[in-house]
Amino acid sequence: MAKLTLAIDAMGGDRGPSIVVAALIRALQSFPEVDFILTGDEPRLKALLNREAKHLKATDRARIRIHHTTQIVQMDDKPSQCLRHKTDSSMRIAIDLIAEGDAQACVSAGNTGALMAMAYLRLKVLPGVLRPALIAPIPNEQGGQSLLLDLGANPQCDADTLFQFGVMGSVIAQELTGISEPRIALLNMGTEEIKGPDVVKQAALLLANSKHVHYQGFIEGSDLFAGKADVIVCDGFTGNIALKSCEGMARMVYDHLKRSLKSHWLSRALVWLLYRRQRKAWSWLNPDQYNGASLIGLRGVVVKSHGNASANAFYSAIEHAIAEAESDLPKRIHDRVEQVLSEQHT
Template sequence: MGDILDSLTIALDVMSGDFGPRVVVPAALQALNHYPNLHLILVGPSAEITPLLPKHYQRLTIVESSSVIANDMKPSLAIRHSQGSSMRIALELVKNNQAQACVSAGNTGALMGLSKLLLHAIDGIERPALVAILPALNQRNTVVLDLGANAECNSDMLVQFALMGAILARTSLNIDNPRVALLNIGEEDIKGLDSIRAAASILKADKNINFIGYLEGNEILTGKTDVLVCDGFVGNVTLKTVEGLIKIFLSSTQLMTKRHSLLMKLVGHWLQKKMTKHFGHLDPNHYNGACLLGLQSIVIKSHGSANQKSFFAAIEQAILAIKHNIPERIATSLSSALPKSENN
C-alpha cells in the first residue's frame, strides 16, 4: 500500500451510521470521481461492499472487518470489544500511516475513546473536541466547538477548545486575530456555569487570545464571533436545533406553494431558488463532518443519519483537514501557548 501514501488516502468506516454501506459506498464513489488524486480504503465486509461497486473501479481498497460497534453501546464497553470492528480498523490504518484520515458516522463516544487510545491527543490537550465551521449569514464563518465529544467540560477544557478553535480560524479561515466567545445564558460576567466563568477569566488574561466575552444562543449564526466555545452537550443540542429549524424552513417553501395555481407554483419555484440561495448553505447536508480536534491525526465524525450527499461532505472535510495539515499546526501553535505536560 506504500505508493498510496504519495497521494491523498482516507479510510472510511463503511459500517457506521444509520445506513452503513448503502450510503458510505455511493458517497465514496462520488468522492473518487470528484478528486482524481484521492484513494479510499473502505473498511467493512467485502460481501456487503462489493455488490455496491461498479465492475471497474480504481483508487479504492477494501479492508475486511468482522464486527460493528453499535450506536447504542456504552463507549467503554464498545472500546473493550472493538477488536475487528470497522471503526477500530479504520483508525488503525491511520495509526499505521496507511491512511491520512478516518471518516466514521459511528458511535461518537466510542470514536472519541478509540481515537484517543490509538491516535493520542496533542500534548496539552485533555480531551479532543468535535469542531465544525458553521456558515454565518453575513458571509462569515464561525468555528464552533465542542459539538458533542464531551458532554461535560471543565474550565481547562473550554480554554483548550478556545485555543484550538482560534488556531483553526487562523489556518482554515485566514483570520488574523480571530474573535473568541463563550456560549452562555447572558452577556453579564455573573451569568452561567462556574466552568464558563472560570474559563472566561483565564481567556481574558491571555494576551494571545482575542476574547470578546459571552454570546447567547440568538447570536449563533450572526457572525459576531469567529470562534464559539461551549461544552459538548450544549453544542450538540444547539447544532441540532439549528439544523432542525433550517430543514423546516427550507421545506416550508414547498408547503407554501402546494394546492395553488400555476402562477403560484412559478412564484414558489422562484421563492425556493431564493431561499436556497439565502439559506441553502446552512443546510446540514452541506457542512456535515465534524473534525475531532486535538488529536495527533485526523478523524472526522459524520452525522449518523447522513445521506450520500452529506457523507460526501464529511469526506471533503477530511480532505480539507489533510490539506491544511490541521493536527500539526495545532500542535505547533499549542506548544508555545500551553505549558508542557510534566509527563513529556
C-alpha cells in the same frame, strides 16, 4: 508532502455503504492525489463498486482498497462494549489504520460515543492537550460559517479546558477558513461579564489575557448564527443541546413550510420561481455542506459524519477530513498548544 490516504468506515451510519460509495466516487474525481481505504464487508463493498463505479478510470479504481472487517458498530451499541468486543469492526479498523500509519485521516457516520472512545484509546491526545473536542461548522447570516465546540465529547469542562478549546478552535479557523485572527467567543446566558457560571467567567479571563486568541467576549444562544464570532466555545453538554435544538427547529420550520406549500398550486409556483431567482443566494443554507464534526486534539484526523447523511453530505465530511490532513492540523494544534503552555510557565 507524502501522498494522502483516507480511511472510510463504510458500514457506519443509518443508510449503510451505498451513500459512502456514492460519495467516494465523487471524491475520487475531486481529489486525484488521494488514496482511499474502505473498511467493511468486502463482498458487499465490491458488489457496490462494480455496480456504481463502472465509469471510473482504471487509475481511479486503483486508488481504492478494501480492508475486510467482520463486525459493525451499531448506533445503539455502548462505547465500552465496542472497545472490548468490536475490535474487528469497520469503525475500529479505520481508526487503527491511522494509528499504524497506513492512513492520515478517517471518516465515519457511525455511533458517536464509540468513535470518540476508540479514537481516544488508539490515537491518544496530543501532548499538552487536556481533552479532545468535537467541532463543526454552522452557517451565519453573512453567508459564511462559524465553528462551534464542544459538541458532546466533554459534558463538563473546567476553565483551562474551555481556554484550550478556544486555542484549538482558533487554529482550525485559521487553517480551514484562512482567517488570520479568528474572533473567539464563549457561549453564555448573557453578554454581561457578571452573568454565567464561575467556570465560564474564569475561562473568559484566560482567553482575554491570552495573546494567542482574539477574544470577543460572551455570546448568547440567539446570536449563534449572527456571525458575531468565528469560533464559539462551550462545554459539550451545552453545545450538544444548542446544536440539536437548532436542528429540531430547522426541521420543524421546513416541514411546516413544505406542508403549507403543498396546500395550493399557486404557492408552489411562486416558491419555485423565487427559488430559481435566488438559488445562489440561498445555497449557503444547504445543510449538506456543513456535515462533518471533527474530533480535534488527537494525534490524527477523525471526522464524524451525521448518521443520516446523504451522499452529498458524506462527501462534505470527506472534504473536511482531506483539508485537515493536508494542512497537518494535529501538528499545528500541537505547536500552538505547546507555545501557549511554554509562555504560561515563563
